Every structure is written in structure tokens, then in C-alpha cells.
Amino acid sequence: MSARAGALRGVFGAPVSRYDQASALWLLAPMLAVLLVVAVFPVVYSFWISLFDLKLTRPHRVPFVWFENYAEIFQDELFWSSVWRTISFTVMSVAAIMAIALAMALLLNEEFRGRRFLSAMLLVPWAIPYVANGLMWKWIYDSGYGALNGILLQLDFIDKYMVWLGDSRKTLALIANAFVWKEVPLATILLLVGLKSIPADLYSAARVDGANTWRRFVHITLPALRPSFMLVVIYETMMAIRHFDLFFILTEGGPAEASHVLAWHVYVETFRKLSFGTGSALAYIIALVTFLLAFWLIRTLGRKL
Amino acid sequence: MKQFERRDFLKASAAAALAGSGTLGAVGRALAADPIQFFAWSAGVDQVKSHISAFEAKTGLKVAYGNAPWAQYRDTLITKFVGKAPLDVLWVSDSWLPEWAEAGWLAPIDGYPELLKYNADVDDFSTKSMIWKGKQYGLTYYTDYMAFFYDEEMLKKAGFSAPPNTWDEVVQQSLKIKQAKLSEYPLMLSMARETWLIEFLSSIVFSHGGRFVDDAGVAVMQDKKKGAHEALTWIVNAVNKHKIVSPACVEIGELNGLKAFTSGQHAFAMLGRYRVRTLNDPKQSSIAGRAKQGMMPAGPNGKNATVGWNRFYGLTTPAAKDKAKAADAVKFIEWFGGKADGKYTFQKLMFMDVGAGFAVKPLFQDPDIIKTYAQYSDMKMYEKQQALAQKKDVVSPWFGEWDEVNGTAWQAAVVGKSSVDDALKRSADTWNKLRKRA
Numbered sequence: 001m002s003a004r005a006g007a008l009r010g011v012f013g014a015p016v017s018r019y020d021q022a023s024a025l026w027l028l029a030p031m032l033a034v035l036l037v038v039a040v041f042p043v044v045y046s047f048w049i050s051l052f053d054l055k056l057t058r059p060h061r062v063p064f065v066w067f068e069n070y071a072e073i074f075q076d077e078l079f080w081s082s083v084w085r086t087i088s089f090t091v092m093s094v095a096a097i098m099a100i101a102l103a104m105a106l107l108l109n110e111e112f113r114g115r116r117f118l119s120a121m122l123l124v125p126w127a128i129p130y131v132a133n134g135l136m137w138k139w140i141y142d143s144g145y146g147a148l149n150g151i152l153l154q155l156d157f158i159d160k161y162m163v164w165l166g167d168s169r170k171t172l173a174l175i176a177n178a179f180v181w182k183e184v185p186l187a188t189i190l191l192l193v194g195l196k197s198i199p200a201d202l203y204s205a206a207r208v209d210g211a212n213t214w215r216r217f218v219h220i221t222l223p224a225l226r227p228s229f230m231l232v233v234i235y236e237t238m239m240a241i242r243h244f245d246l247f248f249i250l251t252e253g254g255p256a257e258a259s260h261v262l263a264w265h266v267y268v269e270t271f272r273k274l275s276f277g278t279g280s281a282l283a284y285i286i287a288l289v290t291f292l293l294a295f296w297l298i299r300t301l302g303r304k305l
Numbered sequence: 306m307k308q309f310e311r312r313d314f315l316k317a318s319a320a321a322a323l324a325g326s327g328t329l330g331a332v333g334r335a336l337a338a339d340p341i342q343f344f345a346w347s348a349g350v351d352q353v354k355s356h357i358s359a360f361e362a363k364t365g366l367k368v369a370y371g372n373a374p375w376a377q378y379r380d381t382l383i384t385k386f387v388g389k390a391p392l393d394v395l396w397v398s399d400s401w402l403p404e405w406a407e408a409g410w411l412a413p414i415d416g417y418p419e420l421l422k423y424n425a426d427v428d429d430f431s432t433k434s435m436i437w438k439g440k441q442y443g444l445t446y447y448t449d450y451m452a453f454f455y456d457e458e459m460l461k462k463a464g465f466s467a468p469p470n471t472w473d474e475v476v477q478q479s480l481k482i483k484q485a486k487l488s489e490y491p492l493m494l495s496m497a498r499e500t501w502l503i504e505f506l507s508s509i510v511f512s513h514g515g516r517f518v519d520d521a522g523v524a525v526m527q528d529k530k531k532g533a534h535e536a537l538t539w540i541v542n543a544v545n546k547h548k549i550v551s552p553a554c555v556e557i558g559e560l561n562g563l564k565a566f567t568s569g570q571h572a573f574a575m576l577g578r579y580r581v582r583t584l585n586d587p588k589q590s591s592i593a594g595r596a597k598q599g600m601m602p603a604g605p606n607g608k609n610a611t612v613g614w615n616r617f618y619g620l621t622t623p624a625a626k627d628k629a630k631a632a633d634a635v636k637f638i639e640w641f642g643g644k645a646d647g648k649y650t651f652q653k654l655m656f657m658d659v660g661a662g663f664a665v666k667p668l669f670q671d672p673d674i675i676k677t678y679a680q681y682s683d684m685k686m687y688e689k690q691q692a693l694a695q696k697k698d699v700v701s702p703w704f705g706e707w708d709e710v711n712g713t714a715w716q717a718a719v720v721g722k723s724s725v726d727d728a729l730k731r732s733a734d735t736w737n738k739l740r741k742r743a
Contacts, residue, residue: 033309056383057702143553161487166556168720246633254498254718273706274383274544 011123050280057274069281078257079265079282085172086262090240092176093183097236098229100180106221108188109195126185130146134249141165141250165251168258173247175259183239187232194228195221230301234294241290262286321333339630340367344382345396347372349661352654356711359650360640366633386410393624393634397443399615400500400700406437407702412625413440420444423643423665431664434615434696443617444642446651448664450613451508452671453602458595459487459572460651467532468573468599470609472512472539473571474710475602479549490551492543493571495562496719497555502712505575507612507697509536513604517699517711524733524742527726535604537725541718555716567592576602578687585681598686603692613694615664616719620644633657662691703739710735 053065073079108119125133140147140162149161165171198221204215222229244263247253253260253268266286272280327694331682345353350372357368379401385392386408397405414420423444424432431448435441455468463482469475479491495505510517515532519525526533543550551557557565559576559657563583567590576584583589584596601611618638624630625670641651647669655661656668657677668674669688679685699707711732 056387057408057705059387059408096563142561143551143556144561144570163551163553166720168722220483246320246690251556252718254713255720256722257713258722259721268709271380272709274380 036251041264046280050252050284051274052277054277055275064276069278070285073278073281073285078260081257082260082262082265084239085257085260086093089172089179089243089261092173093179093240094153094233096176096180097183097187098233100184100230101191104184104188105191105195108192116251119145122185124185125182129183130245133178135183137174137181137246138165141174153176166255168255171251171255171258175250178242178246178250179184179240183236183256187236190232190235191225191228198224203267226301230298233301234297237293237297238290241293242286267294307403318414340369340389341630341633342371342391342393342624343395343637344368344371344373344385344392347377348375349655352651352658354563356641356654357643359645360637363640363646364633364636366458366636367685368637369383371539371568383716388664389623392621393630394618394637395621397617397619398555399617399696400444400704401618402435403437403700403702404704406440406442409622411442412620412622413442413732414444414620414635414638415440419608420635420643423639424530426649426665427666428613428664428666428691428694430613430694430696431615434613434700435617436572442443443619444638445615445617446642447616447655447661448613449574449578449599449662450691451504451611452581452690453599453611454566454581454584454596455599456566456569456572456595457594457597458592459569460486463572466717468597469602470600472602472604476543476547476549479572480544480547483549488570488572490549490570491561491572492550493557493566493574494540494543494550494554495559495575496540496716497558497561498712498716499558502715503579503697503708504612504614506715507695507699507712508575508601508610511610511612511695512536512601512607514540514607514610515604518736522742526736527729527733534602534604535606536724537715537718538728539604540715541725544719545721552720555719566596576689579660579662581682598682598690600686600690608693609690609694611698612697613689613691614697629652629664662687662690699736701740701743702734703743707732707736707739 038201050069051064051066053069054062055218063184104122106124108115128136139145143161143163145163145168146161148164149158152158153161164174202224203216212218224229242263243261244267247259247261247264248267251259253264262282263286266279266282269282270274330739343357353370357370360366361368369731370620379398382392382395382405386405397411407414409614422440425442427445428448431445435443435445440520447470450562453468457631459482460466460468460478462477464483465478465481468477482488482491507517510526510533513532513536515526515534515536517524517526525531528534540550544554553678562574563576563580565571566576567584569591575630578598579600581596585593587593588700590596600609602611618641620631620634620638624634640647643649645651649663649665652663652665652668653671656663656674669684677683678687697709701707714723717723718725723731
């Protein structure tokens with residue numbers, strides 16, 4: 001069957017026949033069906049659920065409430081305080097991750113003795129599962145027998161054991177520290193890949209032109225790193241906004257509400273209160289905010305860096 | 306007459322075929338009768354299994370036993386209820402009773418006098434913990450309460466020959482212990498956000514003669530004359546003014562609190578009564594032999610009361626609706642929550658093997674139990690304090706939701722993020738809002 005003008009074109013510009021189109025559709029159909037069942041249906045169904053006052057513990061009364069769940073969420077003070085806490089955690093974490101990862105990547109991009117060993121060591125935090133990482137930091141921060149108190153006491157920085165996670169002024173920063181420790185390796189590797197792809201000729205030419213180290217960094221390294229940098233910022237921002245594991249293991253949202261972030265809020269509503277309607281609405285709000293934030297980051301960072 | 310369903314037909318056909326072919330008559334019987342579907346959390350698994358084996362041998366009935374960890378038990382069970390999974394008998398915590406009864410998942414046992422007769426032997430608070438809206442929903446197999454422990458040796462070093470009997474005396478003794486540099490924070494209090502928190506808070510409130518809610522279910526926790534206010538004020542002062550409780554208490558859970566007390570860091574601790582076995586076990590505790598139980602200290606208007614809790618065997622609604630199934634399930638509940646062969650075998654087994662407490666009073670006179678308990682504590686003190694135990698007054702269908710807010714509010718007062726008044730008002734407002742909505 002011959003292809004008509006204006007029909008679909010293949011990879012090399014050749015027209016695609018109707019037979020090919022139909023075959024492609026048939027071949028893709030099983031995967032499309034799987035995606036419909038495991039991805040599209042849950043997404044649509046969870047939106048449908050978010051329009052009901054659905055509580056598992058009240059199975060006989062599930063009223064359709066339109067957007068009441070969303071309205072209640074926006075009127076809830078705890079929701080807004082958890083939004084601000086999430087923003088603080090995200091800004092703190094992403095800024096630290098980017099600064100440390102960039103420094104590490106620049107270091108590992110140089111040739112020096114022990115570089116391979118350092119690269120291997122860098123992967124250790126990344127290789128540790130989040131739950132194990134959380135438990136490890138719980139031990140480190142423990143106010144009774146934690147390693148942090150032990151080290152600080154031995155170094156004479158403190159004269160008695162301090163309260164760490166139990167002090168609401170420090171809680172968020174300490175969780176951010178544990179998160180940064182875990183995330184820095186991946187960010188470093190991604191930035192290192194970006195650094196390795198910068199042609200050495202550019203630096204040679206700049207040297208010939210008399211550019212010093214700082215100018216080479218500002219005018220060559222940073223612009224060339226733009227795609228990697230943007231990727232890492234977006235990825236780590238998304239990770240920080242949605243992060244749950246460390247909050248669950250280290251503080252369960254406490255003390256008081258010091259670490260009650262959005263992800264924890266969703267967990268409490270959905271799995272502790274078993275309010276699936278409110279939980280779904282919250283999940284949708286987070287998904288929307290995350291999407292808008294990613295869009296904004298791509299638009300702004302993509303232009304400015 | 307009951308309709309003969311397709312499933313029954315298939316089972317009967319399979320059983321007939323096997324019996325007809327002369328093979329495995331026992332298998333035929335097993336197929337003809339569904340086993341009792343029993344679900345519990347994963348505690349005392351070996352004891353449960355051995356008692357099930359005895360039940361099966363005695364009655365000829367079969368039991369399908371499943372379990373899930375305590376931490377996931379409520380969610381697992383609710384999912385099973387909603388998904389209409391086969392369940393006949395299950396372990397229930399008193400905290401979930403109103404929620405599950407209101408949802409129609411649990412059936413009352415009031416129609417079974419063979420079960421209710423055991424109430425005569427059971428401590429009053431424990432029976433009350435199984436009652437919702439005037440109906441009883443099970444038989445207890447494990448009951449315990451929040452106890453006050455002290456390190457006898459540390460007290461003696463500080464010059465005290467007896468433990469404190471009031472919360473004021475706790476402050477006085479603790480200050481002297483601190484002064485003598487025997488302990489930086491003499492009282493170990495666990496206030497981390499976990500399921501234990503409401504038990505700790507309730508015991509302090511009850512020992513102050515207080516309540517969270519009145520008999521009509523209206524919040525009184527914010528009322529300065531109703532004890533909860535005094536209790537929270539005492540905790541806030543203990544942490545921030547007297548500094549006899551560590552400010553880290555908000556991150557210390559019950560298990561970590563136990564470890565801290567067994568390591569000899571504290572003079573006093575509030576722990577589940579059953580922990581006394583661990584406290585005085587030289588393999589697990591550096592204060593073994595020194596850990597004694599005292600009466601829960603009393604507030605100015607209190608009487609050494611504490612909070613008690615109950616875990617019981619409950620009957621599901623689907624099982625109760627099926628007469629034959631209900632009859633089997635009732636036999637099973639009696640075997641575990643009542644007497645087996647004329648004795649409270651299961652309760653005794655759980656006490657002897659794992660130290661779990663009991664509510665059936667005759668066991669306090671059991672020679673084996675007295676002898677075993679004497680190895681690590683004082684049976685008279687156990688019984689005396691249990692007589693002053695009260696059921697949690699906040700157990701309701703909205704308990705879980707309220708508990709989230711209440712725990713946070715008390716923590717906020719302790720860490721200085723809110724005043725005692727504001728914390729209790731927030732807790733009371735949430736209670737009233739949830740009650741109204743329900």
C-alpha cells in the first residue's frame with residue numbers, strides 16, 4: 001500500500017505506510033494496556049477519590065463532596081505551616097547539595113594521588129538504602145548515646161550531651177544534613193560527567209588569552225555545566241519536596257510539629273487517619289506544585305545559567 | 306433453610322469423591338468444614354500455635370492462623386475488613402474497639418452467656434475496656450497497666466528509704482538525686498510520638514485525679530480543675546524548671562526509655578508493668594535486682610491511679626451472622642480468653658513465657674505465677690496497682706485522629722512552642738470538632 005502525501009514520516013524521512021502504522025499500534029498495544037492499568041487508571045482514579053469524603057474506617061458513608069477536600073486543605077493552618085517547612089527543607093538541602101557536589105566534582109576532575117579511592121568512597125552514602133541511612137543518623141543524633149555527642153564531647157566543643165532531634169530549632173536542619181549526605185554522591189557524579197565533557201581546548205585557549213583560574217571557571221566551566229547543573233537542581237528539588245523516609249524514621253513529624261512537612265502530612269492523612277479522600281487531594285496538590293516548580297526551574301535556570 | 310451454594314456443592318463433591326475412593330477420610334472432613342479464620346499480631350506466636358494445636362485436638366475443629374506485626378496491624382485489618390477477607394476471630398486492642406464496632410466489623414458477644422460468665426473473674430477496668438455503647442465485644446487474654454519503677458539503690462544513696470508517693474515527692478527526691486550527682490535527669494519519661502504516648506499521658510492525668518473527657522464524652526482536658534491541666538503543667542515544669550526530666554524526652558520512645566533506665570541513667574521510670582521482667586534480668590539490665598515497682602505517684606487531687614489497657618479476642622460480624630461458624634468461633638474465644646479444660650491456661654502460658662499481664666483475678670493466687678513473679682518483682686504491688694487502673698477515657702471512633710493532634714499539642718508545651726493552656730485548648734477543640742462531625 002503506497003503512502004499518501006502528508007502522511008506520517010519515519011526516522012529517515014521516508015513515508016510510513018498505513019500497514020506499518022497499524023502494525024506499530026498492534027505491537028505497542030500490550031504495553032499501552034499495561035500503562036493504562038498501572039499508571040493512567042490509578043492517576044485518574046485517585047483524582048476521583050479526592051472528590052469523596054472517603055475514610056476507610058467509615059465504610060458505610062462515603063459522600064461525594066466535589067472540591068471540599070481541597071477547600072479544607074487550603075483552610076488548614078497545619079497544611080500551610082507544612083508547606084513552609086517543606087520549602088525551608090528544600091532550599092536548605094538543595095543549596096547544600098549543589099555547593100558540596102560542585103566542589104567535589106571540581107576536585108575529582110583534577111588528577112591527584114588517591115583520586116580513584118576518593119571516588120569510590122564517595123559512592124558509599126549513595127549505596128546505602130534510605131531506611132538504613134535514617135537508622136544510622138538516628139543513632140548518630142541520639143541524645144543519650146549518639147556518636148555526635150560523643151565526638152563533640154571528646155573534642156571539648158560541648159561540656160555535656162546535647163539534645164539534637166528533640167530540639168525543635170535544630171530538627172529540620174539535622175534532617176536536611178542527613179538528606180544532603182545521602183544525595184551528594186549522585187549530584188557529584190552528574191556534575192562530574194558534565195565537567196568531563198568540556199573540551200580541554202577551551203581551557204588551553206583561555207590560558208593563551210591570559211584568563212586566570214577564576215575567569216576560566218566563570219566563563220567556561222559554569223556555562224558548560226549548565227545542562228548538568230539544571231538537571232541536578234531539578235532532580236534534587238523534586239526529591240527534597242517529596243522526601244518522606246528520613247522524617248518517618250528520625251522524628252515522625254515531631255517534636256511538636258517541627259518536622260511536619262508536606263510528605264509527612266500526606267502520610268498522616270492517608271495512612272494514619274485513613275482519610276483517602278483528603279490524602280488523594282493532598283497528593284494531587286503536591287504533584288501540581290512539583291510540576292509547576294519544575295516548569296519554572298527549567299524556564300528560569302535554562303535561560304540564566 | 307440455607308441455600309446450597311455452588312462453592313458448597315464443589316466442596317461436597319470433592320469430599321464425596323475422596324471418601325468414595327476410600328482415600329484420606331480425614332482430608333474429606335477437612336474440606337467439608339471451613340477452618341476458623343484467626344488473625345493476630347505477631348506476639349507470643351509459639352504460645353498461640355501450641356494452644357491452637359490443643360484446641361484442634363480437643364474439638365476436632367481446624368484453625369487457620371495468620372498474623373501481622375503490631376505496627377501494621379490496624380491498617381492490615383482495616384484493609385482486610387474493607388476487602389471482605391475471611392476473618393472469624395481476631396486480636397483487638399481496646400484503642401480500636403469503637404472504630405471497628407461502629408464500622409460494623411466486630412460483633413458483640415452479649416448473646417453468648419458461656420463467654421460472659423468469665424466477667425465475674427475479670428478486673429472491672431478490663432471488662433469496661435471491651436464494652437462500647439453498652440455491648441461487650443470480646444474476652445481478654447492480656448491486660449496490663451502503666452507502672453512506676455525506681456532504682457532502689459540510687460534512692461538509698463540519696464538518703465531515701467521509700468519511693469515517692471506523690472508527684473511533689475518525685476520532684477523533691479529527684480532534686481536531691483541531681484544534687485548528689487547520681488543522675489542528671491532522675492525521671493525517665495518517654496514522650497516521643499508513638500502509640501505508647503497516650504498511655505503515658507493518661508497515667509499522669511489519671512494519677513492527678515484527672516480526665517481527658519467526662520462520662521458524656523465531652524472534653525474536659527482544658528479545664529484547670531480537671532487534672533489534665535495539672536498533669537501537663539507538672540511535666541512542663543519537670544523538664545524546663547526543675548530539669549529532672551531530659552528535654553530529649555520528646556524524642557525518646559518507650560523502648561529507648563527502657564534501655565536508658567536499664568543502663569542505670571535514671572532513678573525513676575514509667576514503663577509498662579510487664580517490663581519489670583526485663584528490668585531485673587541481669588542479662589538485659591545493669592540495674593537487675595534494684596528495679597522495684599512503686600505505686601504511681603499521686604497529684605494533689607489524685608489517688609495513685611494509672612491507666613490500664615486490654616487486648617482481647619473479638620468476633621467478626623460475618624462470623625456472627627453464620628450460626629455454625631459463630632458456634633465454632635465462640636468455642637475458640639472461650640478456649641483462649643476464658644478457660645481451657647477448666648483453667649485459664651492461655652493467660653497463664655503468656656504470663657509464664659513472655660511476662661504478659663492478665664486481668665483474671667484467680668491467677669493472682671496461682672502458686673506457679675506467684676513463685677515465678679517473686680523472682681523479679683512483688684505480686685502484691687502488681688495486684689494493688691492494677692486495682693487502681695482505669696480504662697482510657699479517650700477511646701472513641703475518632704481516637705486515632707485526635708491522638709495525632711493531642712500528642713503534638715503536649716509535645717509543643719514541653720518544648721516551649723505553646724503554653725499549657727493553648728496546648729490543652731487545641732486538644733480539646735479538636736476532640737469536640739471530631740465528636741461533632743462523627
